[in-house]
Amino acid sequence: MIPVTKPFLPPIEDYEQYLKGIWSRNWLTNNGPLVNEFELKIKDLLGLNHFLFLGNGTLALQIALKALKIKGEVITTPFSYVATTSSLVWEGCMPVYVDIDPKTLNIDANKVEAAINPNTSAIMATHVFGNPCEIDELNRIAKKHGLKVIYDGAHAFGVTFKGKSIFSYGDISTTSFHATKIFHTVEGGGVFSENQELIKRMGYLRNFGHDGFDKFNGPGINAKNSEYHAAMGLSNLPYYESIISHRRDLTNKYNKFFKNTVSIKDKIQIIPSENYSYYPVIFESEELLLNIKNKLGQHEISCRRYFYPSLNELDYVNGDAPISQNLSRRILCLPLYYDLSFSEQQLICELINDQFKD
Numbered sequence: 001m002i003p004v005t006k007p008f009l010p011p012i013e014d015y016e017q018y019l020k021g022i023w024s025r026n027w028l029t030n031n032g033p034l035v036n037e038f039e040l041k042i043k044d045l046l047g048l049n050h051f052l053f054l055g056n057g058t059l060a061l062q063i064a065l066k067a068l069k070i071k072g073e074v075i076t077t078p079f080s081y082v083a084t085t086s087s088l089v090w091e092g093c094m095p096v097y098v099d100i101d102p103k104t105l106n107i108d109a110n111k112v113e114a115a116i117n118p119n120t121s122a123i124m125a126t127h128v129f130g131n132p133c134e135i136d137e138l139n140r141i142a143k144k145h146g147l148k149v150i151y152d153g154a155h156a157f158g159v160t161f162k163g164k165s166i167f168s169y170g171d172i173s174t175t176s177f178h179a180t181k182i183f184h185t186v187e188g189g190g191v192f193s194e195n196q197e198l199i200k201r202m203g204y205l206r207n208f209g210h211d212g213f214d215k216f217n218g219p220g221i222n223a224k225n226s227e228y229h230a231a232m233g234l235s236n237l238p239y240y241e242s243i244i245s246h247r248r249d250l251t252n253k254y255n256k257f258f259k260n261t262v263s264i265k266d267k268i269q270i271i272p273s274e275n276y277s278y279y280p281v282i283f284e285s286e287e288l289l290l291n292i293k294n295k296l297g298q299h300e301i302s303c304r305r306y307f308y309p310s311l312n313e314l315d316y317v318n319g320d321a322p323i324s325q326n327l328s329r330r331i332l333c334l335p336l337y338y339d340l341s342f343s344e345q346q347l348i349c350e351l352i353n354d355q356f357k358d
């Protein structure tokens, strides 16, 4: 069986070393030494001043919205994972969808201003497949209209923009360390901001509002993460470079096959992923996509329709986004993970090519 993704697991001995420490300290959660060490190492790796490790990437979005006191309408992308929209609705905000750029699949900055009205309070955009949004343009629009900007960087770990970590942009950037992401802590997520005041507020928000044992700084929630999750992050960190490097090799091999195979090359659009986090391809029709998905399924190879459906088509929101709706029906992510072998990949390519040959 070939899954669409498979979490990287470090040698078990690496994790056991951290477990021994947890056992001897008997400190399992609540801002323990491993959580602190993980936060420091992430800041160091990314060259950032502030980072809070959280329970997951969805709580990260919710805490970002709370910290910025976002209300009313929020301009957002229809092409993202459901959490980008559901966190808005969960926080009582109304998602307003602005369609995507068909080349990058990110929110089309040129269409944002037309969607702004007096009820608009923020822009929440996703760096889809790790590819940066039009950050400068979104920033300019936000400044002009007094809007906050939150970036959902769940796919964007390790990406830089203009020489700086992509997480340094926006009022707040969030990420996810879920098991399916390129770098993971089993479950986990985080918030980044250059604004120390916001970081302080989010620190209270993630821990029930605790300001010491008996004092509370506003209502908070439980969004912290544990020593066990930090231990997984710390165990995975030394392998981060080799994970990316193998994914780069796999990506290049897919590219080579699809671009050099005469029967396919003009019939499929490859969306490059800046950090090799996914391998998305767009087919000419939904029918072709379903045929290929079925064919691969018969050989126990999974692909994922990602993202599908377009978020504006969820039954609890409203809005039109014809480009996103169209592309979401035709996009498929092919298997890409550290353990995927080149021979398994070759089989995937050939099975896809079979659909184009006649």
Ligand SMILES: *Cc1c(COP(=O)(O)O)cnc(C)c1O
Residues within 6 Å of the ligand: 056, 057, 058, 059, 080, 081, 083, 084, 126, 152, 154, 155, 175, 176, 177, 178, 188, 189
């Ligand atoms: C995975 C993901 C999330 C949610 O992160 P979790 O850690 O699973 O809660 C949010 N947005 C995007 C774009 C994602 O891919």
